[in-house]
Amino acid sequence: MRGGSMRGEPMFMPHPNLGDDVNGNIVQSEIEGGVFLEGLPPDTVLQIQTQHHSYTALLLGEGVALISGHPEYCPDPVQVTIAGSTWGGSMLKVRFIGRGMHLEFHHPGYATPIVTSRIQEIREPIRSGSKRRIGRVTAAD
Secondary structure, X not given: OOOHHHHOOOOOOOOOOOOHHHXXXXXXXXXXXXXXXXXOOOOOEEEEEEOOOEEEEXXXXXXXXXXXXXXXXXXXXXXXXXXXXXXXXXXXXXXXXXXXXXXXEEOOXXXXXXXXXXXXXXXXXXXXXXXXXXXXXXXXX
């Protein structure tokens, strides 16, 4: 699985009304890879490794997930809404989890969104116990 062309969509074409930094970030997210939540069925489990923590997200549908893995915000699974991923600023790639980006989710116990450290890897466990990488380079199943 990966973002962009996995679902038959064309790769991003730079937009003349967006700045070079914005266009560059969008293109970089296509290169690094990731996954759009809309392309995944409910009950999909994602393991998201950031620079500082290893999260597990059980997708429930419509951007809602049970997430755990942070010692303060979600040591036990808590139902959150995944907004998407950012490049560390206010621009959000909606309902997308991308390597090299920061996951942003809304936790019911906090007024402001939770933003993780940079995502290093996204995996979907396979029933046999092996793991499949999500992104530009995918291991054969």
